[in-house]
Amino acid sequence: MAEVFPILVVDDHPDICTEVLQCLKPAGFQVENVSSGPEAFERFSTTKYSLVITDEHISGIDGMNLLNSIKKTSPQIPVIIMTANGSVHNAVEAMQAGASDYLLKPFSSESLEKTVKRAIGGCNGNGGSLSTGRIPDLRVAGKEIITLNQTMLNILKQIRGVAPSKATVLIQGESGTGKELLAAYVHQHSRHPEAPYVALNCAALPDTLAESELFGHEKGSFTGAVGRKIGKFEQANKGTVVLDEISEMPLPLQAKLLRVLQEKEVDRIGGTRPVPIDARVVAISNIDLKTAVGDGKFREDLYYRINVIPLMLPPLRERKDDIELLARRFLEKFSLVNHKKVVGIDEAAVNMLLGHDWKGNVRELENVIEERFSSGVVGRFYPNTCCWIRRKATPRPPITLK
DSSP: OOOEEEEEEEOOOHHHHHHHHHTTTTTTTTEEESBHHHHHHHHHHOOOOOOOEEEEEETTHHHHHHHHHHHHHHHHHEEEEESSSOOOHHHHHHHHTTTTTTEEEEOOOHHHHHHHHHHHOOOOSSSSOOSOOOGGGOOOOTTTTOOHHHHHHHHHHHHHHHTTTTTEEEEOOTTTTOOHHHHHHHHTTTTTTTTEEEEEEEEOOHHHHHHHHEEEEETTTTOOOOSSEEHHHHHHSSSSEEETTGGGGGGGHHHHHHHHHHEEEEEETTSOOOOOOEEEEEEEESSSHHHHHHHHOOOHHHHHHHHTEEEEEEGGGHHHHHHHHHHHHHHHHHHHTTTTTOEOOOOOHHHHHSSSSSTTTHHHHHHHHHHHHOEEEEEEEETTTTTOOSSOOOOOOOOOOO
């Protein structure tokens, strides 16, 4: 029986509470909501929750004060802060105070679901890692590797061979080629696929937060550190830490990361002794790190430390045997999402898809199919997007996916 994750939502705007409920309930979460700080305290004292989502400004008590109170009594419970005032300062303050993540209003359903799954993925609400075999970051609809290309098949075969080891993996390739999916594939075939899968985008994190997010901090180690924070490496115990866009990591932090990889231990900010870690590292970059080393933007010693198992994803223009397969799979996906039947893709459009250079790779192809599907116009050819789809049968039979 699937484990249920109860979530408490604190917001004095009923439409926000409804939006969160409608998004998370179909994903299998149990959602309850209150409209004020005092109500949240009362509910939190009598009910066990796996996660709290609170607005930054709520009646009765400030959202940051609620966060601080929760962290004092139940530091293991992840808290997500919602705000309409998206600034780096707010993000730094909330996450240094112990928030697991930060959502800027208005947010999409996909963004909300991903954030919730990422927060719960590092902790089951009881201070331990998930043990049900469910890996939230891998359960997003459509997140699968679709390929008939021999180069890609060889890469997947290589991963299945090395994934059970603890060797560090470096995945490089152009934007939109599916590097994050490959990182998830490494985790799925590791010795502990049930262990946490913890991902961090190095480019999206302010410098003031980066070290705390990676390595954690102790209570009182800096202004706003009201409780101990466990870093990504500790969260991923026996699992996988994914460092996306590692090329954007500042040089001083690169030096600290190098030591962590060498010594297999982290020093929390304000800590008095190192903490042993047991996590596989997957590094991702959309630029050639060897070139970055030559330009002085990336440490050479760190490059050789993470380049143990190098994987280079080919761009979509070199995977032409996957283009039609991917296009039809995306068409199926958007047909289901929008509850509209699509007959197929015209042969002329398939030829145009095959001839396009796809600078944005698989991501661009998916966006093109979605845009054409959502346009509501059928039976016309769009040279700018190289796509022609049919929603009604015509005398010519469509190409079908075998």
